Amino acid sequence: MKKSILLLFSLLVILSLFSSLIIAETCENLHKKVCGTTPNSLIGYGAVDICNNCYACGVKDNVCPEDFYSIVTHKHGSCRNCPDPDCSATVEGWVKSIEGNYIPGAQILISTGTKQIPLQDTDGTNVTTDNQGHYSSAHAIAGLVKFYASYQDYDTEIISTEIIRGSTGNVINITVSPGACNSDCTDKFGTICKARCNGVNGCEFTDGRLGDVSSTSSYTSEYIASRCDGYVPGTRFPVYENATNIVYAQCCDMGKIVQPRPVLQTTFAPGTTDCIENLGTHVIKAKYKGQTVKVVVKSWDSTC
Numbered sequence: 001m002k003k004s005i006l007l008l009f010s011l012l013v014i015l016s017l018f019s020s021l022i023i024a025e026t027c028e029n030l031h032k033k034v035c036g037t038t039p040n041s042l043i044g045y046g047a048v049d050i051c052n053n054c055y056a057c058g059v060k061d062n063v064c065p066e067d068f069y070s071i072v073t074h075k076h077g078s079c080r081n082c083p084d085p086d087c088s089a090t091v092e093g094w095v096k097s098i099e100g101n102y103i104p105g106a107q108i109l110i111s112t113g114t115k116q117i118p119l120q121d122t123d124g125t126n127v128t129t130d131n132q133g134h135y136s137s138a139h140a141i142a143g144l145v146k147f148y149a150s151y152q153d154y155d156t157e158i159i160s161t162e163i164i165r166g167s168t169g170n171v172i173n174i175t176v177s178p179g180a181c182n183s184d185c186t187d188k189f190g191t192i193c194k195a196r197c198n199g200v201n202g203c204e205f206t207d208g209r210l211g212d213v214s215s216t217s218s219y220t221s222e223y224i225a226s227r228c229d230g231y232v233p234g235t236r237f238p239v240y241e242n243a244t245n246i247v248y249a250q251c252c253d254m255g256k257i258v259q260p261r262p263v264l265q266t267t268f269a270p271g272t273t274d275c276i277e278n279l280g281t282h283v284i285k286a287k288y289k290g291q292t293v294k295v296v297v298k299s300w301d302s303t304c
Helices: 002-020 221-228
Strands: 047-050 053-056 088-097 107-111 134-141 143-150 154-156 159-163 174-178 236-241 245-250 256-260 276-288 291-302
Touching: 088 143, 107 134, 134 143, 143 154, 143 174, 221 245
Parallel strands: 088 174
Antiparallel strands: 047 053, 088 134, 107 143, 143 159, 154 174, 236 245, 245 256, 276 291
16 A cells, blocks of 8 residues: 555656646746747747746746746757856856966856856856966856956957857857957957047047937936946947937947837827717836836727
8 A cells, every 4th residue: 555655656746747847938928028039949038837937038036948848849948049047057268368378366257148247156156267267167157148257457358159058068268468448449359348448549438418319418428438338339228318209328439329209199080089988098107128108098988
């Protein structure tokens, strides 16, 4: 009898584990985007549906969608284009100067988008190079990522690569060089915007005062430089908006973008209100393409 109960319990455990591997590539009750994209593991923006909870790539939630398998697509979840902090691999490498000398004490950075974050090991400590310029980590974020090195006032090359979840033997060597400035406000390698370059060698970050839209905006070139420091050229962020326009600065002396604010249609066309009674209007704040917008909802009773 005890053996039968134990066998039944074991089968239930196995079935439970197996069922946890069955996922829906697109969560049915989606409450989040995957790096701003509708979940789809086939194009590297995965999400896993576990007990009606949606776990998307790119979010630190102790769930790696790549650990799960779908009976719909017959593929594992994929976070290739939206690297997930819970999907990791092992990496190592050396940091050298442009002259070929090993650099000790350099901090290793990793990026899944436009901004670098410290590469960490499994114990949560930031990874730096030892006396031989060597570093290693068993907790590097997998996917399409970029590696950098930070050392004193040196500039770093950017190593773009793809790290496979659970893989080992990934060797990422990085070269650094004494800091310099290009005329477009990038560093020596031309890949990262540097606030220190503002006013040097012809570099001038976009002046955020934007007189063609508002003479009262106080965003100076120094402010734009500080916002853009460490980002890749072309990264943009809103610096001013009024009733008609939203203005974005583009990092690394790439000018500004002026976009009209969305126009809300809150009225009915002539003749369409003849059959309407008990008209109600509700205004709801929401997010659209990263911006706060007002959604106007109208409800009514039809008498026709």
